[in-house]
Amino acid sequence: MSKKKISVALTGLNNTDNPGPGVPVIRGIRESKEFDARIIGLAYENLEPGIYMHNVVDKTYQVPYPSEGTDVLINRILEIHEKDPIDVLIPNFDAELYAFMKAEETLKKANISTFLPTLEQFEERHKSELPKFGEKYDVKVPFSKPITRSDEIDNLKEDFDYPLMVKGKFYDAYLAYNADQVKMHYNKISAKWGLPVIIQEFIKGTEVNVVALGDGHGNTVGAVPMRKQYITEQGKAWAGITLDDKRLLDLTDKIISGMKWRGGMELEIVKSFENDLYVIEINPRIPAWVYLAVGAGQNLPEALIKLALGQEFDPYTKYEIGKMFIRYSYDIITDVREFEKLSTLGEL
Amino acid sequence: MQIKKNIAVSETGFVFDPTSGESYSINKVGQEIMAMLKDEKTPQEIRTRMCEQYDIDQASFEKYYYDFTGMLRQFQLIEEDE
Known part of the structure; x- marks a missing residue:
């Protein structure tokens, strides 16, 4: 052919x-x-x-x-x-x-x-909207609060225990152990990404990620879960491995079918020590580690093109478990x- | 006590948990015990077999055995309903 x-x-x-x-x-x-x-x-x-x-x-x-x-x-x-x-x-x-x-x-x-996702889908998965999102789609999310003024930082102890996460609306996330550290990260993040800055409860556990593709009608076209094995100072995966965890795939299906998500997405999830799954972020695009999914048997970039061109596509139902990626510089x-x-x- | 069904143990003693993505290395004795646990042998059967095979008394073996299985539990390699 x-x-x-x-x-x-x-x-x-x-x-x-x-x-x-x-x-x-x-x-x-x-x-x-x-x-x-x-x-x-x-x-x-x-x-x-x-x-x-x-x-x-x-x-x-x-x-x-x-x-x-x-x-x-x-x-x-x-x-x-x-x-x-x-x-x-x-x-x-x-x-x-x-x-x-x-x-x-x-x-x-x-x-x-x-x-691409619709504007409504894009808006409702914003970090600042996470508590509403969790309630609407019945998924566990960490408590979050968007702040727009630095004088709100001193009052955070009323709603949060330290440490907590300080996040930019698009990128960047830092762990802060006290109000001074929050202030430092707030200034850095707001200068780079604007406001609001999102304060999020820190969930202790293992971070896992899922790359997935939704067809816009509630169906998952493909999904591959991964655990970061080596993380850079910026929190980016430098090595990772595909997982066999049905709960992660079920959670992905639940979110994609609930939202009728259209396009690529990355779910950032923390598996707590009590084994609960908390969705900490929903990124509205394919992540940089997507080539692991390709290597594990799901060519999600190709599937995305087919969907964009309106072609028929049979969803992926399996992938290889224990496939690893290791980044390198060149x-x-x-x-x-x-x-x-x-x-x-x-x-x- | 039952090892999770999807836990893979290679001939070299490499243990891979595909649910968490964690991997561990165990020695020959650990491999033998893991194999017996996978075969659903009871602690008594394992103790008898190991005490026959190695120069160790039952009380000492039991101490090491429960240390080892405690570690398997801590690493969540044991079925959850146990």
Whole structure:
């Protein structure tokens, strides 16, 4: 069977020590038995490593940050599409999803397919909305409280026991043992990600994660649970292993069917010492460790493309247990002319 | 006492718990005891067998045996309804 030629544009080429999911998503797509994909990288920064990985990304275009305005970003995408047509667009950052979800119809009219959660789904799984989410979908969540003023920090002891978690609305999470540490993290996080900053009860236990894909009708298209075996100082997985835990899969199904989740997601769960499962975060996109799922038998990036193109797809029902991933760093040698080309022309 | 069914013990003494993702290493004696627990042997049967095979008295074996099984329980390698 000859492979269908498609063109896939995606973000998240920052394969750094805090990696975006772009490169692992591309690796999954490259391994597809059904698609022969031309990969168009969309880069926000000119030193995102994926830009210079020419066996991974065929062509890269610089795009403006969503903070410059949804229209500015989408117009740039349409401009790229005009000279280098895009069949499927896969945004890989939480912070840009809002812009792409809002522009879904515009992109569709231009024949660019996406497979994204709805705005309502996106909003209700926000960290600041977690207590409401837990109540609505009957899942255990840690007690959380969004704060918008630093003078609220001294009163936190009325609602929380230390230590507690201090989290940014999109990224970053720090453990704080006292009010001074909360203040330090609050300032750092609010400067980087804005407000609110979320204060969350710290659940002692083992952190496990699930990468999953929902079809938007309440069905789980695929799901693979993983435990981090080696964690970087930034809390990112540097090694992990697939798990055999039906409770994690049942919880994933419950959330996807309840929300009718559409698109990729990552569930961050803490298994407490009492063996209860607490959902601590629901990330609305495929995580950077997705290639483990591909290696374990579920090519979720390929499945996402099929869903975006409206193709029939039989859900994955199994994966290999005990499959491991171990990240590594690698120095690419490139030339200043490549850097110059991207910096001046906005493409490479 | 029953070892969880999905716990894998390799010939080299590598124990893998696929539910938690944890792995452990055990020595030959530990492997023998794990194998007997998997075969649902009683503590008495295990004690008799080990005391026949090794130069150890029953009281000393029991002490080590309960230490070992306590550790298996702590690592949640034992069926929960036990």
